[in-house]
Amino acid sequence: MAYPMKLAKWWSRVAAAVTGAVLALVVPAHAWAASNGVADLAVEAARRRSRGGFGFFGFGLLCCLFVVGGVILAIVLISRNRRRR
Template identity: 75%
Template sequence: MSAAMKLWSRLVATVTGATLALVVPAHAWAASTGVTDIAVEAARSRRRGGFGFFGLFGALCCLFVVAAIVLAVVMVGRNRRRK
C-alpha cells in the first residue's frame, strides 16, 4: 500500500472516530425525555440577529476541536517517520 493511501486511511479513521465520539453522545442526550420540548421552546423564543455569546463560544470550541484533531494527526505522522 502506498504512503499516500496509508495517510488517507489514517486521516479518514481519525475523522470518523472524532465524529462518532461527538455525535453519539449528543444523539443519546437529545433522545432523552423532555429535551424536545426544551429545544422547541428555545427555537420559538430565540432572538433574531446578532452572533451572541454562545455563537462565539461554539465557534471557538469548534476551532479548538479541529486544531486538536490536526495536531493528533501530525504527531502520529511524525512518530511513524522517526522509527
C-alpha cells in the first residue's frame, strides 16, 4: 500500500473518531441547555454585557483572524515544500 493511501485511511479514521466524540458531547449538552433554561440566561447575559474593550471587533474576532492566518500560513508553507521537490 502506498504511503498517501495509508495516510488518507488513517486521517479518515481520526476524523470519524473526532466527529463521533464531538457529537456525543455536543448533542446531550445542547439538549440539556435547551431544557434547563440556560438559553434564556445566555440571551439575557448577551443583552447586558458591556461594550468596552475592542467594541464591535471583540476578542473572538481577533482570535478568529489569528486562526485563519495560521491556516493560510500552513497552506503556503506546505505548497512551497511541494514545489521544491
